[in-house]
Amino acid sequence: MGSHEQPAAVSRRAFAGGSAAFAMSAAVGATVGHRGAAAEGDPLPSWNDGSAKQAILDFVAAVTTEGGSGFVAPSDRIAVFDNDGTLWTEQPVYSQALFAVGEVKRLAPEHPEWVGQEPWDAVISGDPARMSKLSEADIANVLASATTGMTTDQFAENVANWFAVAQHPVQKRPYGQTTYQPQLELLDYLEANGFATWIVSGGGVDFMRVFAEDVYGIPPERVIGSSTAVDWEMTDAGPVLIKQPKLGSYNDKTGKPINIHLAIGKRPIFAFGNSDGDKEMLEYTAAGDGARLMLLVHHDDAAREAAYDRGSHIGGLDAAWDEAVEKGWTVVSMKDDWATIFPG
Amino acid sequence: MGSHEQPAAVSRRAFAGGSAAFAMSAAVGATVGHRGAAAEGDPLPSWNDGSAKQAILDFVAAVTTEGGSGFVAPSDRIAVFDNDGTLWTEQPVYSQALFAVGEVKRLAPEHPEWVGQEPWDAVISGDPARMSKLSEADIANVLASATTGMTTDQFAENVANWFAVAQHPVQKRPYGQTTYQPQLELLDYLEANGFATWIVSGGGVDFMRVFAEDVYGIPPERVIGSSTAVDWEMTDAGPVLIKQPKLGSYNDKTGKPINIHLAIGKRPIFAFGNSDGDKEMLEYTAAGDGARLMLLVHHDDAAREAAYDRGSHIGGLDAAWDEAVEKGWTVVSMKDDWATIFPG
Numbered sequence: 280m281g282s283h284e285q286p287a288a289v290s291r292r293a294f295a296g297g298s299a300a301f302a303m304s305a306a307v308g309a310t311v312g313h314r315g316a317a318a319e320g321d322p323l324p325s326w327n328d329g330s331a332k333q334a335i336l337d338f339v340a341a342v343t344t345e346g347g348s349g350f351v352a353p354s355d356r357i358a359v360f361d362n363d364g365t366l367w368t369e370q371p372v373y374s375q376a377l378f379a380v381g382e383v384k385r386l387a388p389e390h391p392e393w394v395g396q397e398p399w400d401a402v403i404s405g406d407p408a409r410m411s412k413l414s415e416a417d418i419a420n421v422l423a424s425a426t427t428g429m430t431t432d433q434f435a436e437n438v439a440n441w442f443a444v445a446q447h448p449v450q451k452r453p454y455g456q457t458t459y460q461p462q463l464e465l466l467d468y469l470e471a472n473g474f475a476t477w478i479v480s481g482g483g484v485d486f487m488r489v490f491a492e493d494v495y496g497i498p499p500e501r502v503i504g505s506s507t508a509v510d511w512e513m514t515d516a517g518p519v520l521i522k523q524p525k526l527g528s529y530n531d532k533t534g535k536p537i538n539i540h541l542a543i544g545k546r547p548i549f550a551f552g553n554s555d556g557d558k559e560m561l562e563y564t565a566a567g568d569g570a571r572l573m574l575l576v577h578h579d580d581a582a583r584e585a586a587y588d589r590g591s592h593i594g595g596l597d598a599a600w601d602e603a604v605e606k607g608w609t610v611v612s613m614k615d616d617w618a619t620i621f622p623g
Numbered sequence: 624m625g626s627h628e629q630p631a632a633v634s635r636r637a638f639a640g641g642s643a644a645f646a647m648s649a650a651v652g653a654t655v656g657h658r659g660a661a662a663e664g665d666p667l668p669s670w671n672d673g674s675a676k677q678a679i680l681d682f683v684a685a686v687t688t689e690g691g692s693g694f695v696a697p698s699d700r701i702a703v704f705d706n707d708g709t710l711w712t713e714q715p716v717y718s719q720a721l722f723a724v725g726e727v728k729r730l731a732p733e734h735p736e737w738v739g740q741e742p743w744d745a746v747i748s749g750d751p752a753r754m755s756k757l758s759e760a761d762i763a764n765v766l767a768s769a770t771t772g773m774t775t776d777q778f779a780e781n782v783a784n785w786f787a788v789a790q791h792p793v794q795k796r797p798y799g800q801t802t803y804q805p806q807l808e809l810l811d812y813l814e815a816n817g818f819a820t821w822i823v824s825g826g827g828v829d830f831m832r833v834f835a836e837d838v839y840g841i842p843p844e845r846v847i848g849s850s851t852a853v854d855w856e857m858t859d860a861g862p863v864l865i866k867q868p869k870l871g872s873y874n875d876k877t878g879k880p881i882n883i884h885l886a887i888g889k890r891p892i893f894a895f896g897n898s899d900g901d902k903e904m905l906e907y908t909a910a911g912d913g914a915r916l917m918l919l920v921h922h923d924d925a926a927r928e929a930a931y932d933r934g935s936h937i938g939g940l941d942a943a944w945d946e947a948v949e950k951g952w953t954v955v956s957m958k959d960d961w962a963t964i965f966p967g
Contacts, residue, residue: 498698499887533855559862
């Protein structure tokens, strides 16, 4: 059920943030982000001292202390992270949506049939008033026109080309530097302690894999995401996989633990999210035996990034927040717990 | 298309081998198989000298020689193996089918509604004449009754219990020792040379993961297989995943490269199969740039295991064999290339 209930999910996610975000700027020569080096003696220098940082340090100490009651064998040290809003910014709108809109504009010259035709023309125009009149099906149709119907290799090349030059419209920096510095340190810290870190995101798996290794140090085979269906096609030049304008699996809510089971086959011991879409992933993680750590980023920092939680169309944090309070999951305040937000 | 075209696949696979195989014997105290240790100086002691062994040695030398024209970075050294007929025996019938039939018999006392009712009663009876009259849908229904509708944890426990004691009806040894010794050595050899070895099998992923690490040294997260759909359910004791009597993905033929793309996100450089179900996986591997090695086990050893190829209902090797000859893929003769078949 969970994996098929939202066929128009990409479009809903893409456009829920409001049409002001549709403008996409690009600057040639931007470089991708880099991971932070830990200060001597403190593996998490961008985390302020406090209960959240202490919970992480205590958990890692517990699961890595041989003979201790919380010890977990390295092969079972599975840590799962949501991506949008947990590892990088998701405001004012998901970066993948900005990529898709950019692709519609970039490819428009090759598609004279789009120009002057709704719904393509509205998206190409970038006019918020016109775009707000589009239905979800229209939007899905437009985005699919520019991001499917091609080989998986071609799609990856398109993402890479975009990622190399595009700048985030609000943060005014390359997308690869809209990652959160405290989380880059946390990924390093966990890996250094024998964890395998995984991305488990509602974002597209074919999209994230293009940059996840460079940006997060997470290789393609440890990225789980939403997928489009792909078809096998034998061409004169050999076999190719063609991305179809059809959802394969929507990796959100119950889809997250279901796909964790499918892809990893083990229950994580550590899960980090930021929205109600992560609730079931944290519940699934919490339900195992032994030491566990469940965390949520609370975006409460309007000055440095954004402040949003209950009722937000992007990254709404409501039922998961209540459950975190009730069950003692760790709620990380971006304002109080993070000394820096973005890589320097 | 590929992943949904065979909803009754498990039953077809399970019973295509003929009803004589339905009898399942069990012996308490059997141990699981172990991996072979390479003899000093020869990493593949159970492989006879010949063109197949040489092709493997040459390939590994090429991709691991820094500065050489065939060098491949360790992170891209992806090796994929079919399971049934490639890593362990699939004759006279797939082991998973014998497990499923065994489960029907084991669980029958808890299901008085099965006894005396067709199609259950025919399967429980083990009478080949009665079973041969069952339709594929009937068979699928019976097997699903005993292997779905339970939590993924319960299913794994059932497989583990079976695997610990069951003996293969023909080889008269535990299933964990119906693996091929030359392949255990090959897995070790590839891992020692920086490869990540993966199973990519038409068998069930939830089934194989129970024993793949013990038997092959391949952890759950590197096992790709067919899957049943699972549903998320919140119980008083916490969330569980329930296996549904419904195919999720059938990992055979075009399903193999499609699921390799979904799970790994990289193209393998090495692929080993034994039947037409592996053809597309080998084609996909072959189509990449740089050094590649594609291999097929040819079961031509009636004395030590079984002799079958074209026209076999289990592990039929026909179009893939023709393509191997045409394209220079390596065909491994079980009779000539393997000094030993099973672990000693």
